[in-house]
Amino acid sequence: MLTETSARLTGVPSIDLVALLPVIAPVVALLLILLADALRPGLRLPSDLIGLAGLLTAAGGVAYLALDGEDRNTACSGGFVVTTGQTGPTRLPESLSPAEFGFGCSYVVSDLTLAVQGIVLLGAVACLLLALNGPGAKDRTAHHTLLLATVAGATALAGARDLATLTVALETATLPTIGLIALRRDAQGAQAAVTMLLTAIASLGMLLLGIGLLFLATGSLYLFRIADVLAAGPDRPVLVVAVAGAVLSLAGIGFKVSLVPFHMWTPDTYAGAPLPIAAFLSTVSKAAGVSAAVVLLGIGLPALHEAWAPLIGILAVLTMTVGNLIALRQNVAVRLLAWSTVAQAGWVMLPFAAAGPSRDSVREATAGAIGYLLAYVVASLAVFAVVVLVARHHRSGEEHTLQTYRGLSRTEPVASAVLAFALLCLAGLPPGVMGLIAKVVALRPVVDAEVWPVAVIAALNVALALAYYLRWVALLVAPGDRSAPRWRLRPAEGIVLGGAAAGCLGLSVGAEVIAGLLPGILH
Amino acid sequence: MTGTGYTWLLPVLVLLPLAGALVLLAVPLLSDRLAAWIGTAIGGVTLLLSLLAAFVTWDRGFGRMQLQARTDWISALGLEASLGLDGVSTPLVLLTALLAVLTCLHLTRAEPDRLLVVCVLTVTGGAIATFTALDLLLFFVAFETVLIPMWFVIGVWGDGRQEGQPANAAARFVLYTAAGSAVMLLGIILVITRTGTSDITELIQRGGAGLSATTQTVAAVLIVIGLAVKTPMWPLHTWLPPAHTIAPTTGSVLLAGVLLKLGTYGLVRVAVPILPAGMANVAPWLGGFAVTGIVWAGLACLVERDLKRLVALSSVAHMGFVLLGVASMTPTGLQGALFANIAHGVVSALLFFVVGALKDRQHSSDLQQLGPGLRDRMPRLGWLLTFGAVAGLGLPGLAVFWGELLAVAGAWQSSGLGMLNRPFAVIAAAGTVIAAAYWLRVLRVLWQGRPEPGQGPDATRHETVTMMPLVLATVGLGLVPGPLLGATAGVVRLLLPGGGAVP
Known part of the structure; x- marks a missing residue:
């Protein structure tokens, strides 16, 4: 009531706090940690707990909103116009619809929003737990606040429905990761952070230029409005500007998703960052990038599918082929994972190659991408959990090679079973049914649209990726050093390992979740 | 006529070897030879059950799918876990079960290894699932297993x-x-x-x-x-x-x-x-x-x-x-x-x-x-x-x-x-x-x-x-x-x- 009144008086749109809980909770936690650090520097457990509580509250918000089932729009502009020469905002006449003047809602709670937020928070909780004994121990406050800021950006991104919110959220989800990468505090870490910084700036430039062009072409920042304008069949010059804007924004987002040819930063950054941060980059950051692409293309620009769908098709198969070919030759575990995440990004974006004129085909593509993303994130977390444990227990540390895993199944049977299962999920072969169903979900729109070159190259990439995943699995069971010391699992790591393993197993049995993540219409 | 009764047969035929494999995988204390004998026993039971299934299918007519059992699995993809047996699949199921027994029996003397038995049983379960699958995607999943x-x-x-x-x-x-x-x-x-x-x-x-x-x-x-x-x-x-x-x-x-x-x-x-x-x-x-x-x-x-x-x-x-x-x-x-x-x-x-x-x-x-x-x-x-x-x-x-x-x-x-x-x-x-x-x-x-x-x-x-x-x-x-x-x-x-x- 109060917010409505204030909205009427000031022109500032009303805010639905429950709808925004997944965004607000991490921010509140961030502020509390800063406050606690200012009052009593060096607090350990409380700041860990506040960080976790923030993420879990956000997750609770997502769960509540999903169960509630009601679609909520918030931060809506109600049709106020601030004109020069007057004292205050003026309301549009009742006879005119706000939408016609390019107004709409900046934040929407839909199936898409909640699915992406769920994936982001899942990854964030796991990465926070993994980091508690690593980078999160040395620079607790810095790590926790930067991580929470990224998460807030990523969750906001999922609900963002206007170009300005989208950009701000995407940068909020990107810039703090530079600080996270630099937490390693050695030359390599610094280099990785600088690489990420330069990448972020370059991609931000392209994104802003692209968004500017889109605004220029359509006259609105709101994605629904942009979609309407473009669907109405504008003139050719307008269309050209819009397509240029779409391509540039896509390039900007392509950096975050590490699509080839915007992937060059990925391996160096992963190898230079602390391992839990690499896990964070490959799950939460990637999910944020994917959701930016999904929101922009699927909701804002479905009418331009003729321009971006073939482009995405080419980028997707290029990404998976290049990623897989280079991953074949990697020997350092984290570098192999970096290239494998590049390849997996190709799979996540693959369904968009099939987007057609119907709303339904765009929805199918989005459902495929998000379903694949979920499977990829869960499997990646399981792999990273084991890699972090190996790094902690071996001399070579975070830069350990695959040879470190030789014979691991004899000394650590449970962890190696989890690793093997997760790798097979990434490869998409039973017993990793989760990954297989994800590949079916990603391939289905492409086959349905009969984009055969893309479909066949993607299918052959399954075998290509299998080669290096299986090389890793083979080392686990190879005869090796039986005298290696047993691991001492810390509770937080145990939770992540167990949780991710349970996730892989649960989603393999209940693969329905992956296939049916986005049942409703796309908005 | 799909016939009633015995609908548990095919799910058991598929799941028994797979469950056996899982148990043998999870219990590292078993000696390799004992594991091979357990594998032989599981294979034997599978063979007996598949003989029973073959008999029932023969009795009801090989021309149609018999012993059908189905349950929803991934409805978003239209994937049902459904199994059935007819004249084409019955001999193959029998052959698979027979070879499971013989290979496990072979393993009790030569080169016994618990994990090898696990692999044999998994292959058996996957193959029987492939031969009985009545859903294209299920067929594919089993084929890959x-x-x-x-x-x-x-x-x-x-x-x-x-x-x-x-x-x-x-x-x-x-x-x-x-x-x-x-x-x-x-x-x-x-x-x-x-x-x-x-x-x-x-x-x-x-x-x-x-x-x-x-x-x-x-x-x-x-x-x-x-x-x-x-x-x-x-x-x-x-x-x-x-x-x-x-x-x-x-x-x-x-x-x-x-x-x-x-x-x-x-x-x-x-x-x-x-x-x-x-x-x-x-x-x-x-x-x-x-x-x-x-x-x-x-x-x-x-x-x-x-x-x-x-x-x-x-x-x-x-x-x-x-x-x-x-x-x-x-x-x-x-x-x-x-x-x-x-x-x-x-x-x-x-x-x-x-x-x-x-x-x-x-x-x-x-x-x-x-x-x-x-x-x-x-x-x-x-x-x-x-x-x-x-x-x-x-x-x-x-x-x-x-x-x-x-x-x-x-x-x-x-x-x-x-x-x-x-x-x-x-x-x-x-x-x-x-x-x-x-x-x-x-x-x-x-x-x-x-x-x-x-x-x-x-x-x-x-x-x-x-x-x-x-x-x-x-x-x-x-x-x-x-x-x-x-x-x-x-x-x-x-x-x-x-x-x-x-x-």
Whole structure:
């Protein structure tokens, strides 16, 4: 009531706090940690707990909103116009619809929003737990606040429905990761952070230029409005500007998703960052990038599918082929994972190659991408959990090679079973049914649209990726050093390992979740 | 009539070996030998249950899907976990269960290893699931399930006398077949999106209705390529000789007796009935590759020096007959293909057991190293080898004969192959002559001649017991082919377009 009144008086749109809980909770936690650090520097457990509580509250918000089932729009502009020469905002006449003047809602709670937020928070909780004994121990406050800021950006991104919110959220989800990468505090870490910084700036430039062009072409920042304008069949010059804007924004987002040819930063950054941060980059950051692409293309620009769908098709198969070919030759575990995440990004974006004129085909593509993303994130977390444990227990540390895993199944049977299962999920072969169903979900729109070159190259990439995943699995069971010391699992790591393993197993049995993540219409 | 009662049978048949594998995997305290005996017991129960299932299915009529059990799995993709058994799948399930028992029994003495038993049981469960799956996607998932355990069998327990060879052979096996099945997946997805259902029985009833000829051809090409890698069809067979040669006896037997059957079963269950118009376009090519494979593999066998590799290559020739039978698209040819499928499974499993036993003694399967005079040195193994060889060359009265005869006859009368039908039949018949030539060459080198002193012992009782069921099956199928032909007779007409009438 109060917010409505204030909205009427000031022109500032009303805010639905429950709808925004997944965004607000991490921010509140961030502020509390800063406050606690200012009052009593060096607090350990409380700041860990506040960080976790923030993420879990956000997750609770997502769960509540999903169960509630009601679609909520918030931060809506109600049709106020601030004109020069007057004292205050003026309301549009009742006879005119706000939408016609390019107004709409900046934040929407839909199936898409909640699915992406769920994936982001899942990854964030796991990465926070993994980091508690690593980078999160040395620079607790810095790590926790930067991580929470990224998460807030990523969750906001999922609900963002206007170009300005989208950009701000995407940068909020990107810039703090530079600080996270630099937490390693050695030359390599610094280099990785600088690489990420330069990448972020370059991609931000392209994104802003692209968004500017889109605004220029359509006259609105709101994605629904942009979609309407473009669907109405504008003139050719307008269309050209819009397509240029779409391509540039896509390039900007392509950096975050590490699509080839915007992937060059990925391996160096992963190898230079602390391992839990690499896990964070490959799950939460990637999910944020994917959701930016999904929101922009699927909701804002479905009418331009003729321009971006073939482009995405080419980028997707290029990404998976290049990623897989280079991953074949990697020997350092984290570098192999970096290239494998590049390849997996190709799979996540693959369904968009099939987007057609119907709303339904765009929805199918989005459902495929998000379903694949979920499977990829869960499997990646399981792999990273084991890699972090190996790094902690071996001399070579975070830069350990695959040879470190030789014979691991004899000394650590449970962890190696989890690793093997997760790798097979990434490869998409039973017993990793989760990954297989994800590949079916990603391939289905492409086959349905009969984009055969893309479909066949993607299918052959399954075998290509299998080669290096299986090389890793083979080392686990190879005869090796039986005298290696047993691991001492810390509770937080145990939770992540167990949780991710349970996730892989649960989603393999209940693969329905992956296939049916986005049942409703796309908005 | 799907019939009531016994609906628990098929889920149990699939889940029992898989659950057994899981338990053996999770309990590391078991000794390897005990694990092998437990595996044998699980295999035995599976065999008994599949005999029961076969009896019930026979009782209710092989012509229709019996013992159907279904439950929703992934409704967003329309994927139902549904299983059923008919005359095509019953013999294959029986063969799989029999080979599970025999390989586990073999493992109780030779090279026992708990994890190898786990792999054998997983392959068994996956194969039975593939043979009974009534949903295209479930079929695909089950089809893929056997890959990883088989990769372990070749890569971990393979013949490691040359550094890196097992890993290479295993990688080649898994990459070839995974690439093939990924291509097949595209075809399967195409069928599902265009028809809106993945229910195999429903799709067979429609017989391609609602699918344009172009779509059918594209889907048939994709699916046949995928299955042809597995079968294997010349020229996609190059993964097979190294895999068979490097694999331990258990692995070779499973590869020949179970894995190769998945490909041909897929052709008969999926490609032929669901995409008849597409298969009509693909069939001449399939037939051409099949006869090329028969001749090519036969010629390769004539000069092959390694006995295990020779048996593997002869598999390519035998599977060529199966493919030719399928390509003929006639009831006779299809029945021949299904018969030859089973016969090859039995005979090559026997041959791999024998060659494995020889290799254990001489530490080589090279014909020169195995040396002459097997008849005098090891009479029992010598006789078993001779028996396998004469069965392999298609002697009338033994199993292989009937299948290949019918496949060639099917090709002869086939209208689907067009002008090429009789040339193909003649070339395939010539292939049996080549088979006779290479098997007689093997016998001349090994069985006859003056033995060198100081050789290993003859077959133990355990080995003989392991191989005897296969010998009996070969003789039984050869002398009394009626029941197996009767089982498939009704079904093949349902699977072929227009009831399989020959115009």
